[in-house]
Amino acid sequence: MQHYSGFGLIKHSLSHHENWQRAWRNPTPKKQYDVIVIGGGGHGLATAYYLAKEFGVTNVAVVEKGYLGGGNTGRNTTIVRSNYLWDEAAHLYEHAMGLWEGLSQDLNYNVMFSQRGVLNLGHTLQDMRDIHRRVNANRLNGIDSEALDAKQVQEIVPHMDCSANTRYPVLGASWQPRAGVARHDAVAWGYARGADAHGVDIFQQTEVTDLIIEDGTCVGVRTNRYGDIRAERVGSVTAGNSSVIAAMGGFELPLESHPLQALVSEPVKPILDTVVMSNHVHGYISQSDKGDLVIGAGIDGYNGYGQRGSFPTIEHTLQAILELFPIFSRVRMNRQWGGIVDTCPDACPIISETPIKNLYFNCGWGTGGFKATPGSGHVFAASLAKGDMHPLAKPFSMFRFHTGALVDEHGAAGVAH
Amino acid sequence: MFHIYCPHCCEHREEEEFHVKGQAHIARPVDPEALSDEEWGNYLYFRKNPRGLHHELWVHNAGCRKFFNVTRDTVTYEIKEVYKVGEQPSVVSPADKV
Ligand SMILES: Cc1cc2nc3c(=O)[nH]c(=O)nc-3n(C[C@H](O)[C@H](O)[C@H](O)COP(=O)(O)OP(=O)(O)OC[C@H]3O[C@@H](n4cnc5c(N)ncnc54)[C@H](O)[C@@H]3O)c2cc1C
Ligand SMILES: [Zn+2]
Numbered sequence: 067m068q069h070y071s072g073f074g075l076i077k078h079s080l081s082h083h084e085n086w087q088r089a090w091r092n093p094t095p096k097k098q099y100d101v102i103v104i105g106g107g108g109h110g111l112a113t114a115y116y117l118a119k120e121f122g123v124t125n126v127a128v129v130e131k132g133y134l135g136g137g138n139t140g141r142n143t144t145i146v147r148s149n150y151l152w153d154e155a156a157h158l159y160e161h162a163m164g165l166w167e168g169l170s171q172d173l174n175y176n177v178m179f180s181q182r183g184v185l186n187l188g189h190t191l192q193d194m195r196d197i198h199r200r201v202n203a204n205r206l207n208g209i210d211s212e213a214l215d216a217k218q219v220q221e222i223v224p225h226m227d228c229s230a231n232t233r234y235p236v237l238g239a240s241w242q243p244r245a246g247v248a249r250h251d252a253v254a255w256g257y258a259r260g261a262d263a264h265g266v267d268i269f270q271q272t273e274v275t276d277l278i279i280e281d282g283t284c285v286g287v288r289t290n291r292y293g294d295i296r297a298e299r300v301g302s303v304t305a306g307n308s309s310v311i312a313a314m315g316g317f318e319l320p321l322e323s324h325p326l327q328a329l330v331s332e333p334v335k336p337i338l339d340t341v342v343m344s345n346h347v348h349g350y351i352s353q354s355d356k357g358d359l360v361i362g363a364g365i366d367g368y369n370g371y372g373q374r375g376s377f378p379t380i381e382h383t384l385q386a387i388l389e390l391f392p393i394f395s396r397v398r399m400n401r402q403w404g405g406i407v408d409t410c411p412d413a414c415p416i417i418s419e420t421p422i423k424n425l426y427f428n429c430g431w432g433t434g435g436f437k438a439t440p441g442s443g444h445v446f447a448a449s450l451a452k453g454d455m456h457p458l459a460k461p462f463s464m465f466r467f468h469t470g471a472l473v474d475e476h477g478a479a480g481v482a483h
Numbered sequence: 484m485f486h487i488y489c490p491h492c493c494e495h496r497e498e499e500e501f502h503v504k505g506q507a508h509i510a511r512p513v514d515p516e517a518l519s520d521e522e523w524g525n526y527l528y529f530r531k532n533p534r535g536l537h538h539e540l541w542v543h544n545a546g547c548r549k550f551f552n553v554t555r556d557t558v559t560y561e562i563k564e565v566y567k568v569g570e571q572p573s574v575v576s577p578a579d580k581v
Contacts, residue, residue: 309532320528322505323557368503371534371558376484378499411528468524 067263070174089255090262095269095292099127101450102287102297104274104311106130108139108250109428109435110303111257111268112443113450115173118264120444121451126266127297128258129289131273135254138305139436141373141405143328143350143362145341146437147184147245149204149211150478154461155414156207161458162441163209163244169440175256177248178355184245185219187344187390189234196477197240204242212241225337225393232389234347247341247352253439277314277425284315284425301426301450306371306406308429315422319429320467321408324365325375326433327383329402331394333357342390345477349386359397361387365407365433374404407432412472417446417459426450427464487541488565491549500545506530507538507552534558536576540568 068074068087078086101117103110106128117123130136146166148159170176188194197213204211215238220228228236258268269292276288277300286296302311306323334357343350351361363383366375380402388395410416410430415438417428428446431438445456455463466472485498512518512526531537537557542550554563554574563574 307534309530310534313533318525318529318531320524320530322530322532323534368555368560369505369532369537369539369557370560372560374560376498378484467528468521470520470524 067174067259089259090268093267093269095127095267095295096125097296099267099295099297100125100299102126102295102300103128103303104287104300105137105303105305105307106134106254106258106268106270107137107303107305108135108253108257108439109305109431109442109446110301111254111261112439113301113303113428113446114266114268114443115257115261115264116444116447117451118261118266121447123447123451124265126261127295128261128266128268129272129274129287129295130268130270133270134258134268135251138326138405138407139254139439140251141328141403142250142436143352143360144247144250144436145184145245145343145350145352146179146248147242148209148437149184149186149200149240149242149245150475151200151203152473152475153207154473155475155478156204156209158415158441158445158458158462159438160207160209161444162438165440165444166248167244169248169253169256173256173260175252175259177252177256179246179248180355181244181246182340182352183222183241183243184341184343185214185222185239185241187219187239187342187346188237189344189346190237193346194237197238200478201240210242210244212243214239214241222340223338223342226342226390227392234389236390245341247354250436253436257443274311274314277311277422279315279422279425283423299424299426299450299453301428301446303428303446305429305431305435306408308408308427312420312427315420315425317421319416319427319464320411321416321430322369323371323406323408324368325370325372325404326363326365326407327375327380327402327404328360328362329380329399330354330361331359331397332400334359334397337393344386344390347386347389349383349390351387351391358400359394365409366404371406372404373406409433411467413475413478414473415442415462416464417442417449417455417462418464419455420464424453485560485562487553487562489543489546489549490551490565490567491547492543496543496546500543502542502544504540504542504550506532507540533576536563536574538572
């Protein structure tokens with residue numbers, strides 16, 4: 067792998083940037099792998115990367131039906147934070163946060179992780195009670211978290227209407243200074259490049275059409291392009307399409323796939339240097355380095371695999387954003403799109419064994435899994451390498467919906483991403 | 484944006500008047516006391532979530548406030564048919580057992 071550096075940039079400028087090495091190979095599949103990862107989003111690629119780099123399993127294939135990061139990884143609003151309520155979730159997201167903090171160096175790829183802080187606003191007395199509870203829980207878990215009043219919020223975001231005259235006045239917020247945003251496609255590309263350098267084979271435009279199951283054991287996948295590819299273990303990391311893969315194995319998951327929409331404005335001068343989210347009025351906003359305002363909606367209520375949603379959903383979100391930021395009323399929106407998010411009844415992921423032996427699932431991240439990408443990949447890789455679930459993954463078994471040990475993060479997840 | 488026919492009002496109305504309530508035809512347990520944890524979990528949480536034809540429950544909450552079923556393609560979002568609760572769908576996918 068060619069090492070990226072400032073010096074390299076200068077060197078390549080002498081040859082008009084025409085000699086950069088490909089970031090990853092375009093291999094043809096072997097007959098047999100140790101592990102096949104279905105899905106080349108951030109979580110799948112991170113899984114492959116850590117398998118090869120940290121757990122010594124280099125005979126790994128990633129099979130992606132479209133292009134890398136073309137699913138939710140390249141469609142999200144890139145908010146990264148770890149201020150979840152319950153220990154199980156907080157530990158998992160904080161594990162990811164730790165990896166984020168060294169990720170650009172580790173991958174030798176600038177993922178533009180920017181710890182600009184995230185505010186979760188409270189607009190009612192109950193909101194504020196929940197915020198205090200969550201902030202205290204975070205601090206007990208060693209996660210940076212503060213409860214702010216409206217005046218402190220106003221100091222951080224001078225352009226937001228924190229007056230008492232709005233319909234849902236801002237009463238305060240939780241504030242995580244280490245939270246922020248990252249460049250989502252760089253995350254997919256950085257992990258892909260790193261995994262490839264450690265020997266992982268990545269196949270794009272290759273759809274898994276069936277699972278090969280012999281005597282209740284998964285022994286590989288059937289693809290539309292390369293026929294059967296066999297493996298010791300198979301990990302499905304297919305987000306909104308997870309139920310489709312599960313159906314190939316003959317079982318159901320506690321998931322619904324929903325459209326989730328986002329939109330960006332025309333680029334404007336720097337005006338918002340942090341991330342503002344509100345569960346109560348249902349909207350969240352940040353500003354990208356390019357200058358566009360990045361705005362996310364809540365899910366559309368119906369099941370949908372179409373990567374698009376309904377207009378009223380966007381309209382409601384913009385109403386909320388304008389209530390908070392009347393100053394943005396004349397900003398024009400540039401682009402709008404949708405992803406397919408796999409929502410779980412307790413707003414927590416599934417990182418799990420399945421009814422089929424040697425078949426594992428990492429899914430259910432729903433509206434908020436981008437922030438977990440490094441941690442999710444890391445614990446899933448550890449689990450696939452050993453055939454035994456990583457301690458941080460154990461509480462997120464799909465069978466918790468049989469035992470009743472749900473991890474209810476609706477408060478911390480909310481609209482929130 | 485959907486334009487949905489309410490079989491109770493016998494009119495097409497905008498999506499905004501409706502709420503969707505998820506998979507239709509989930510039978511309540513006949514003998515709840517006899518259910519295992521697994522059966523309870525399956526009843527409460529596990530869903531078909533198909534990519535393709537989906538039978539789902541909607542409510543006309545800003546209209547007549549009555550429930551009804553919709554068969555819809557979850558990829559194209561096309562509504563194939565609307566029918567009342569208690570009725571069976573006429574549009575079904577081959578793999579589908581309602
Ligand atoms: C609009 C929007 C905003 C969001 N905002 C945030 C946010 O601010 N913060 C946050 O933390 N999270 C956010 N999320 C959620 C986040 O994007 C996801 O949880 C996360 O990216 C999931 O990553 P993944 O790698 O599991 O899935 P994906 O990136 O969706 O990857 C799954 C891959 O599997 C592939 N695949 C599917 N079926 C097959 C098959 N049969 N064969 C081969 N490949 C297959 C798909 O093509 C896809 O590339 C948002 C999501 C959306 C849609
Ligand atoms: Zn009606």
